[in-house]
Amino acid sequence: PDYDDEDGNYDITYPRVLENFKLDGLLGGGGFCRVAKGVEVNKEARQAVAIKISQLGQESRAAAKRELRVLKALEMNDKKYHERFTRLRDFFEFGGHIFIVMDLLDQSIYDFLKDNNFIPFPDSHIQSFAQQIFSSIKYLHDHGLIHVDIKPKNILLHNKQFTISPCSSKLKSSFVSRGRYIVERRVLLSTEIRLIDFGFTVFENEHQTHCLATMQYCAPEAMLFLKWSFPRDIWSIGCTLVELFTGKALFDTVEKIWPSYVAMMEIVTGSRIVEWMYPVIDKKHREMFTFLIAAAVGLRSKSIKVKHIDEIIPKNNDFRAGFADLVKKALVLDPDKRITAEEALNHSCLRESAQSDSDCDL
Numbered sequence: 626p627d628y629d630d631e632d633g634n635y636d637i638t639y640p641r642v643l644e645n646f647k648l649d650g651l652l653g654g655g656g657f658c659r660v661a662k663g664v665e666v667n668k669e670a671r672q673a674v675a676i677k678i679s680q681l682g683q684e685s686r687a688a689a690k691r692e693l694r695v696l697k698a699l700e701m702n703d704k705k706y707h708e709r710f711t712r713l714r715d716f717f718e719f720g721g722h723i724f725i726v727m728d729l730l731d732q733s734i735y736d737f738l739k740d741n742n743f744i745p746f747p748d749s750h751i752q753s754f755a756q757q758i759f760s761s762i763k764y765l766h767d768h769g770l771i772h773v774d775i776k777p778k779n780i781l782l783h784n785k786q787f788t789i790s791p792c793s794s795k796l797k798s799s800f801v802s803r804g805r806y807i808v809e810r811r812v813l814l815s816t817e818i819r820l821i822d823f824g825f826t827v828f829e830n831e832h833q834t835h836c837l838a839t840m841q842y843c844a845p846e847a848m849l850f851l852k853w854s855f856p857r858d859i860w861s862i863g864c865t866l867v868e869l870f871t872g873k874a875l876f877d878t879v880e881k882i883w884p885s886y887v888a889m890m891e892i893v894t895g896s897r898i899v900e901w902m903y904p905v906i907d908k909k910h911r912e913m914f915t916f917l918i919a920a921a922v923g924l925r926s927k928s929i930k931v932k933h934i935d936e937i938i939p940k941n942n943d944f945r946a947g948f949a950d951l952v953k954k955a956l957v958l959d960p961d962k963r964i965t966a967e968e969a970l971n972h973s974c975l976r977e978s979a980q981s982d983s984d985c986d987l
Contacts, residue, residue, distance in 0.1 A: 628719075628720045629681060632680065633680045633681035634678070643717070643724065644717045645666055646663040646665060646715075648662075649664050649673075655822070655824075657679060657685040658677050658678055658680060658688070658824070659677075659678050659680075660677050660678070661675075661676045661678060662674075663676040674714060674727065675730065676726050678722050678724050686723060689824070692725060693713070693716055695770060696711075698768065702768055707728065709757070709760065710819055710821070711727045711730060711781070711821045714726045714727055730781040730821075731782040732782055732785050733777060734746075734754065734780045734869065735778045736778075737785055737813070738869070740811070743872035744807050745869065745870055745872045746869050748942075749979040750869075751866065751979070753816040754818060755951070756970065757816075758780065758866075759970050761820045762775070762820075762858050762862065762966045763965075765826075766855045766965075766966055769829045771828075772820070773857065774824070774826075776841070776861065776865055777865055780819070780820055781818060781821055782813070786814045787813050787814060788811075789810075789812075790811075791808060792810065829854055833852065840886065841875070841876045842860075842861040843861070844860035845860070845960075848886055848887065849913070849918075850913050853960070859963045863956040864876065867934075867938070870937075870938060870948070871937060875893065876931070877930075884917055885929070889929055889931045893932070893933060894957065896957075898958055900915075944980055947972065948974050950972070950974065951964070954968075
């Protein structure tokens with residue numbers, strides 16, 4: 626029988642029992658997979674789970690195998706790893722697809738932001754998210770792993786329940802019509818999160834491919850096809866935190882053109898990319914690097930809709946002053962000078978209480 630659609634995705638349009646699980650609807654999908662809701666059929670509790678199903682094809686299978694390897698490694702090192710990441714419950718193969726069974730979590734922080742009209746999160750929630758993200762990444766880095774694809778869509782809420790909260794001051798939405806202010810927003814009851822999606826994750830000592838993952842969150846060294854390591858994740862966290870603060874992706878462009886991104890990175894950081902920042906890989910990639918930098922020069926003076934971090938994050942209270950400093954230390958062009966996850970966790974911004982959630986002023 627044909628279990629697949631024309632794109633090589635497993636067809637879950639009708640319930641089907643596989644191994645010990647019954648498929649019960651589509652939760653979402655990505656470049657290499659779909660995620661279905663499942664129910665354990667051979668247990669009295671009939672617990673709901675998430676089942677990640679790889680597409681047909683070598684690239685998709687490779688991504689699924691990488692994720693399995695990482696989840697197994699995390700579990701072997703720490704039985705409580707699921708407090709930071711999604712937990713591996715089971716896995717099996719069927720019809721050329723790899724099925725990875727995990728805990729069923731709630732929506733991503735991106736989807737919550739979207740459902741909230743892209744109204745920024747309260748400062749204290751951003752602080753909590755940052756503490757958890759940096760803690761999770763420190764754990765990965767301590768075990769020699771680079772996540773590679775940190776972004777709001779890969780950070781899931783443990784529970785999306787919320788209350789409607791009025792704003793004491795006028796709050797702008799990055800999505801609602803220009804000039805329109807928001808007087809209330811959804812505020813999460815719990816900020817507990819889990820990091821997911823290890824399809825691009827690699828061990829630091831392995832041979833690296835020139836993987837971009839998601840372009841808007843990609844560090845400059847990876848964007849420029851050069852050698853990258855742990856600092857790549859830190860850059861992605863910096864981009865993610867800015868998005869949670871503003872409600873809008875930092876590098877928000879429909880034009881996925883490398884020189885444009887390079888020019889935007891330079892404007893946001895207030896620095897210039899120079900060759901000595903990055904180790905040489907080979908002649909071919911050095912030539913690509915030189916071309917991209919030259920192409921970016923001509924774009925700096927053009928109308929690129931991005932600002933320096935100091936213009937994006939106002940320093941109108943102690944938390945935001947510290948937050949701006951933390952983000953700037955994460956978004957350093959030279960990867961060797963970027964803050965580490967451990968250093969970030971000791972930053973005053975994450976150690977001192979953020980202001981009250983009742984003050985929504987931006």
